Amino acid sequence: MDIEKKINQLRLELQQHNYNYYVLDKPEVSDYKFDMLLEELQELEEKHPEFKDPNSPTQRVGGEVTKNFKTVQHDYRMYSLSNSYSKEEMEEWEVRVKKLADGEVEYTCELKYDGASISLTYENGELLRAVTRGDGIQGDEVTANIKTIKSVPLKLKGDYPQRFDIRGEIVLPYEGFAKMNAERVEQGEEPYANPRNTASGSLKLQDSAEVAKRPLECLLYSIVGENLSFKTQYEGLQKAREWGFKVPKEAELAKSTDEVMNFINYWDENRHDLPYETDGVVIKVNNLRQQEELGFTAKSPRWAMAYKFKAEQAETLLESITYQVGRTGAITPVANLKAVQLAGTTVKRASLHNADQIEKLDIREGDKVFVEKGGEIIPKIVGVNFKERDPDSKPTQYIQNCPECGTELVREDGEALHYCLNAAGCPPQVVGRIQHFISRKAMDIEGLGGETVALLVRENLIENYADLYELKKEQILPLERMAEKSAENLIAGIEASKTVPYERVLFALGIRFVGETVAKTLAKRFTSITALENASQEELENVNEIGVRIAESVVDFFGIEKNRNLIERLKNYGLQLELSEEDLEGKSDKLQGKTFVISGVFEKVSRKELKKLIEDNGGKVTGSISGNTDYLVAGENMGPSKLTKAEKLGTKIISENEFLDMV
Ligand SMILES: NC(=O)c1ccc[n+]([C@@H]2O[C@H](COP(=O)([O-])OP(=O)(O)OC[C@H]3O[C@@H](n4cnc5c(N)ncnc54)[C@H](O)[C@@H]3O)[C@@H](O)[C@H]2O)c1
Numbered sequence: 001m002d003i004e005k006k007i008n009q010l011r012l013e014l015q016q017h018n019y020n021y022y023v024l025d026k027p028e029v030s031d032y033k034f035d036m037l038l039e040e041l042q043e044l045e046e047k048h049p050e051f052k053d054p055n056s057p058t059q060r061v062g063g064e065v066t067k068n069f070k071t072v073q074h075d076y077r078m079y080s081l082s083n084s085y086s087k088e089e090m091e092e093w094e095v096r097v098k099k100l101a102d103g104e105v106e107y108t109c110e111l112k113y114d115g116a117s118i119s120l121t122y123e124n125g126e127l128l129r130a131v132t133r134g135d136g137i138q139g140d141e142v143t144a145n146i147k148t149i150k151s152v153p154l155k156l157k158g159d160y161p162q163r164f165d166i167r168g169e170i171v172l173p174y175e176g177f178a179k180m181n182a183e184r185v186e187q188g189e190e191p192y193a194n195p196r197n198t199a200s201g202s203l204k205l206q207d208s209a210e211v212a213k214r215p216l217e218c219l220l221y222s223i224v225g226e227n228l229s230f231k232t233q234y235e236g237l238q239k240a241r242e243w244g245f246k247v248p249k250e251a252e253l254a255k256s257t258d259e260v261m262n263f264i265n266y267w268d269e270n271r272h273d274l275p276y277e278t279d280g281v282v283i284k285v286n287n288l289r290q291q292e293e294l295g296f297t298a299k300s301p302r303w304a305m306a307y308k309f310k311a312e313q314a315e316t317l318l319e320s321i322t323y324q325v326g327r328t329g330a331i332t333p334v335a336n337l338k339a340v341q342l343a344g345t346t347v348k349r350a351s352l353h354n355a356d357q358i359e360k361l362d363i364r365e366g367d368k369v370f371v372e373k374g375g376e377i378i379p380k381i382v383g384v385n386f387k388e389r390d391p392d393s394k395p396t397q398y399i400q401n402c403p404e405c406g407t408e409l410v411r412e413d414g415e416a417l418h419y420c421l422n423a424a425g426c427p428p429q430v431v432g433r434i435q436h437f438i439s440r441k442a443m444d445i446e447g448l449g450g451e452t453v454a455l456l457v458r459e460n461l462i463e464n465y466a467d468l469y470e471l472k473k474e475q476i477l478p479l480e481r482m483a484e485k486s487a488e489n490l491i492a493g494i495e496a497s498k499t500v501p502y503e504r505v506l507f508a509l510g511i512r513f514v515g516e517t518v519a520k521t522l523a524k525r526f527t528s529i530t531a532l533e534n535a536s537q538e539e540l541e542n543v544n545e546i547g548v549r550i551a552e553s554v555v556d557f558f559g560i561e562k563n564r565n566l567i568e569r570l571k572n573y574g575l576q577l578e579l580s581e582e583d584l585e586g587k588s589d590k591l592q593g594k595t596f597v598i599s600g601v602f603e604k605v606s607r608k609e610l611k612k613l614i615e616d617n618g619g620k621v622t623g624s625i626s627g628n629t630d631y632l633v634a635g636e637n638m639g640p641s642k643l644t645k646a647e648k649l650g651t652k653i654i655s656e657n658e659f660l661d662m663v
Pocket residue numbers: 017018020021022027028029030031032034035061062079080081083110111112113114116117118133168169221282306
């Protein structure tokens with residue numbers, strides 16, 4: 001094939017992947033595949049310097065600036081890193097370093113955090129701005145979003161320089177990521193793919209209040225500026241820690257490639273114990289004077305090298321596909337695999353998400369499949385080894401009937417999942433709903449666990465959650481593993497749950513798409529279950545954050561007589577099905593549907609009180625002004641940028657007194 005054509009084709013392909021990855025946060029190929037394509041291009045360009053192009057993906061940092069934020073030029077360029085995958089490559093790098101740098105060379109070994117890069121500028125000890133890497137020369141100013149991250153210090157301690165940039169990575173720790181996904185699944189939405197893309201996507205959200213809800217972390221690793229008071233990278237890390245930054249403590253000094261390899265091998269094995277994702281380690285020449293001698297290529301520093309861990313992939317046999325029925329009747333396909341070692345654990349099952357996913361990847365029983373472990377606890381199948389496919393295998397037929405009760409499955413337009421609608425008679429749904437009802441974030445019934453619920457249903461002692469409130473000690477005592485004391489505890493726990501507040505009862509009812517947050521929102525707007533029951537689809541949709549799907553689901557729920565009877569019974573047992581007097585005090589829906597931004601300081605109320613006033617009266621407070629903002633409440637010393645933006649967008653600007661008059 002024509003070399004020039006091949007080179008151009010690779011460049012175009014890589015540009016598209018860069019765009020998917022950095023701008024859309026939705027990569028379509030694995031990082032490993034991307035790195036291999038880039039390497040292929042690099043080799044071709046080296047062999048054929050006549051086709052050199054300064055705009056080639058080998059010569060440029062991959063990101064871009066977006067149009068949604070102010071574009072800011074970096075005081076100091078932000079670079080990418082050169083990659084290596086083996087000890088040999090590390091040794092070759094050491095040879096090059098020693099040729100260019102004067103004197104003994106020492107290295108700092110750091111973890112390579114997998115998130116989105118950020119540059120923070122501090123002036124006189126205060127955070128001035130936060131800018132994404134962008135194309136390395138200029139990036140997006142996302143200060144308002146970064147300020148919501150608790151580990152980013154707004155004011156520094158100690159002997160910091162007058163002005164400097166500090167670089168780091170915004171990451172989403174596994175735990176927070178799993179929590180966010182659990183909530184999304186609960187609300188019937190597709191889970192996020194992995195922590196890296198979710199962290200990166202979070203920075204680009206327009207509403208800082210949304211960003212604040214995400215458990216992001218900012219890990220710092222490098223200081224740049226004039227007249228710095230330290231002479232090595234390692235000291236720089238220590239200084240940053242002293243000034244108040246979050247600098248992970250794993251970094252170590254190494255004197256040779258052998259010592260570097262020890263660090264690499266240790267973390268290749270043990271990185272799964274870290275709370276966040278890492279995709280390798282970064283080795284840096286420790287001495288800053290030597291760093292200066294070494295300088296930069298067009299794309300990366302010569303004084304640093306990333307060593308990438310091998311992709312966490314394994315190939316194994318897909319023995320069978322089975323289907324699970326959740327408490328809402330949602331069907332999840334599960335891949336049962338021949339046991340295989342992956343990322344330090346034995347994997348036997350993988351998620352297949354839904355029918356589309358199976359069809360898209362053409363996954364079939366008996367296939368050899370590639371399994372990957374991202375941020376999720378359950379690994380996923382990312383592809384099929386088609387070379388090994390049995391020529392007689394047939395495409396997977398998604399089930400049409402519920403595996404538990406035989407009812408025909410339904411998949412509504414626009415829904416990713418199939419559902420079994422036999423809510424009342426499908427055993428896992430019956431048990432699942434009661435298990436959800438008693439769970440910690442719902443009614444939190446002490447002395448009663450999921451297993452016992454299943455047992456009570458099996459023994460025909462309960463059929464639904466209302467039945468719990470009629471249970472007698474004498475009925476449960478004969479059950480397996482039930483003693484006098486545990487039976488008493490169980491009954492007492494059920495009794496105690498009668499004081500659980502309305503919003504949690506609402507969540508406990510298990511209405512499809514009504515997760516914890518939605519339940520809170522609904523309880524605020526419809527302060528009793530009767531009000532909610534009488535709400536029309538339209539009234540529901542008019543509530544902030546309540547979309548068509550949720551509204552429909554609520555209306556459907558109350559449209560079913562059985563559900564209304566259950567609620568009637570819960571009322572009679574004395575559960576909290578409306579907001580208490582205390583909660584209601586000072587509340588109204590005067591500001592319903594209005595969005596506010598608060599700026600500056602106020603005379604009569606604190607910012608916190610102001611925020612509460614807005615929310616208590618049905619309004620919403622966000623961090624930054626956008627086209628959706630109705631009012632800017634302006635106090636003393638308001639930020640000039642907010643004012644300009646409000647004026648530009650025609651947002652109504654009101655004073656403290658004008659606001660107080662409104663409520
Ligand atoms: N799958 C895809 O479609 C796709 C597309 C584009 C890029 N990618 C992935 O992204 C990589 C390229 O991204 P890149 O240019 O950001 O390079 P990189 O991620 O390989 O390395 C540079 C980045 O590492 C980060 N980093 C983390 N810890 C660090 C530390 N301790 N010290 C210094 N830097 C640290 C910094 O943000 C820095 O910008 C590719 O190797 C590929 O794996 C994938």
